[in-house]
Amino acid sequence: MQRFEIQGGNALQGSLEVSSSKNSTLALMAAAALGTEEVILNPVPQISDVLTLSELLRSLGASVRFEENALLINGAALDRYQPPYEITRKIRGSVYLAGLLLGRLGQAEVALPGGDEIGSRPIDQHIRGFQALGAEITVEHGMLIGKSRGLRGANIFINRSSVGATINLMLAACLASGVTILENPAREPEVIDTAVLLNRMGAKIRGAGTTRIRIDGVAKLSGYEHAPIPDRIEAGTFLIAAAAAGGDVWVTNVIPDHLRMLIAKLREAGAGVIETENGLRITARRKLRAVDVDTDVYPGFATDLQAPFGVLLAQAAGTGIIRENVFDNRFRYVDELRRMGAEIKVEHETAVFRGVERLSGAPVDATDIRAGVALVIAGLVAEGLTQVFRIEHIDRGYVSIEKKLRQLGAEIQRMPPGAAPVLSNNP
Numbered sequence: 097m098q099r100f101e102i103q104g105g106n107a108l109q110g111s112l113e114v115s116s117s118k119n120s121t122l123a124l125m126a127a128a129a130l131g132t133e134e135v136i137l138n139p140v141p142q143i144s145d146v147l148t149l150s151e152l153l154r155s156l157g158a159s160v161r162f163e164e165n166a167l168l169i170n171g172a173a174l175d176r177y178q179p180p181y182e183i184t185r186k187i188r189g190s191v192y193l194a195g196l197l198l199g200r201l202g203q204a205e206v207a208l209p210g211g212d213e214i215g216s217r218p219i220d221q222h223i224r225g226f227q228a229l230g231a232e233i234t235v236e237h238g239m240l241i242g243k244s245r246g247l248r249g250a251n252i253f254i255n256r257s258s259v260g261a262t263i264n265l266m267l268a269a270c271l272a273s274g275v276t277i278l279e280n281p282a283r284e285p286e287v288i289d290t291a292v293l294l295n296r297m298g299a300k301i302r303g304a305g306t307t308r309i310r311i312d313g314v315a316k317l318s319g320y321e322h323a324p325i326p327d328r329i330e331a332g333t334f335l336i337a338a339a340a341a342g343g344d345v346w347v348t349n350v351i352p353d354h355l356r357m358l359i360a361k362l363r364e365a366g367a368g369v370i371e372t373e374n375g376l377r378i379t380a381r382r383k384l385r386a387v388d389v390d391t392d393v394y395p396g397f398a399t400d401l402q403a404p405f406g407v408l409l410a411q412a413a414g415t416g417i418i419r420e421n422v423f424d425n426r427f428r429y430v431d432e433l434r435r436m437g438a439e440i441k442v443e444h445e446t447a448v449f450r451g452v453e454r455l456s457g458a459p460v461d462a463t464d465i466r467a468g469v470a471l472v473i474a475g476l477v478a479e480g481l482t483q484v485f486r487i488e489h490i491d492r493g494y495v496s497i498e499k500k501l502r503q504l505g506a507e508i509q510r511m512p513p514g515a516a517p518v519l520s521n522n523p
């Protein structure tokens with residue numbers, strides 16, 4: 097198992113470029129394979145989730161290849177509907193194979209998806225939607241099994257705002273006959289990005305990003321070249337890291353509109369955030385104040401930034417509260433932060449952070465992508481050496497995070513399995 101070693105205490109200075117969005121790219125890859133001509137996604141982040149979904153699309157017969165930072169996908173030869181179980185269950189983005197396969201082949205046998213362990217993650221809204229479109233769906237032996245003799249448009253009310261269900265149903269409905277209306281769809285930027293690509297491929301989707309999406313089915317989808325949106329969660333992670341560690345950082349390739357709630361909270365906590373031509377500049381020169389945060393669907397405070405923000409509160413002046421309203425078990429990083437001296441009480445969906453003077457470095461375990469990156473930030477601000485284990489979780493979503501942080505002056509190294517520490521807690 098690889099690990100990160102981090103010597104805390106350096107303020108962050110300089111600039112760094114955010115990669116394309118992990119969550120958009122995964123949805124766009126499934127959208128691309130729905131067509132019968134080559135689609136180029138450029139640039140894509142070379143993260144393990146993208147490699148895993150590439151392998152899954154190939155297993156279905158699609159052609160998927162990298163050319164530097166571009167990913168070229170052609171779904172013309174896609175003719176299989178049973179992606180390998182063990183690979184499918186590794187990531188969340190594999191859930192889009194169900195929409196892709198039902199839309200293209202009218203048949204899908206797909207393992208229930210995996211992804212971060214952040215609470216129960218049912219897919220009942222996906223299933224209800226596929227059924228409304230005329231598919232017969234059963235769940236057996238850990239698999240979603242779906243069949244249809246041709247999907248047909250339907251009115252679908254999505255009971256719980258879900259990014260995954262909205263995108264999956266858009267994928268399935270593009271090639272269905274007739275009109276599909278999605279009521280109460282998710283409005284996240286990744287939903288809009290997916291609709292933009294699908295429309296460029298010939299789909300007819302209107303209203304993505306609003307409370308009602310209309311999809312007029314078309315007979316086929318063709319090729320296009322598309323640049324996925326920047327990763328708002330990666331951008332937010334670096335902004336929080338700079339705010340927590342102190343310093344002056346310019347984060348480029350960001351759409352500030354995607355981060356309104358975070359920017360407001362960083363300013364409320366005392367950081368300076370300025371919009372520049374191609375990004376955001378953050379300055380934090382003194383200890384930040386504690387603030388309260390409620391996670392919510394977009395444009396609310398993103399649940400994926402909750403754990404990183406928790407680290408900021410763990411060392412802020414005063415007491416801050418986080419209410420996690422999206423997932424039911426997303427405070428698993430708290431135990432690890434306590435090892436580093438944080439004072440946090442968790443009750444149900446609420447965590448109360450009493451800011452301490454300074455965290456102290458310790459060996460800690462990443463339990464998921466964002467918990468992992470939160471511990472990296474904790475290592476940057478803590479006194480002494482922090483070792484973050486199980487960093488394969490972080491690699492699911494961040495491109496060479498250690499290199500980007502080193503560019504800002506952080507002392508962080510990726511260590512091979514079993515390597516002796518090179519940094520130390522003894523001065």
Ligand SMILES: CC(=O)N[C@H]1[C@@H](OP(=O)(O)OP(=O)(O)OC[C@H]2O[C@@H](n3ccc(=O)[nH]c3=O)[C@H](O)[C@@H]2O)O[C@H](CO)[C@@H](O)[C@@H]1O
Nearest residue numbers: 119188189216217218219220221222256258259260422423
């Ligand atoms: C690969 C990907 O894009 N992952 C993102 C996606 O996950 P994902 O698409 O899995 O998240 P959803 O938006 O679907 O989940 C939101 C909430 O709805 C619930 N729910 C969802 C579907 C369903 O059928 N039934 C149901 O009850 C979930 O348990 C959760 O409590 O959006 C989440 C919320 O912004 C992000 O944290 C993830 O990073």
Ligand SMILES: C=C(OP(=O)(O)O)C(=O)O
Nearest residue numbers: 188189211212400465466
């Ligand atoms: C929850 C996340 O990812 P996934 O849905 O892929 O598990 C995340 O990116 O924070």
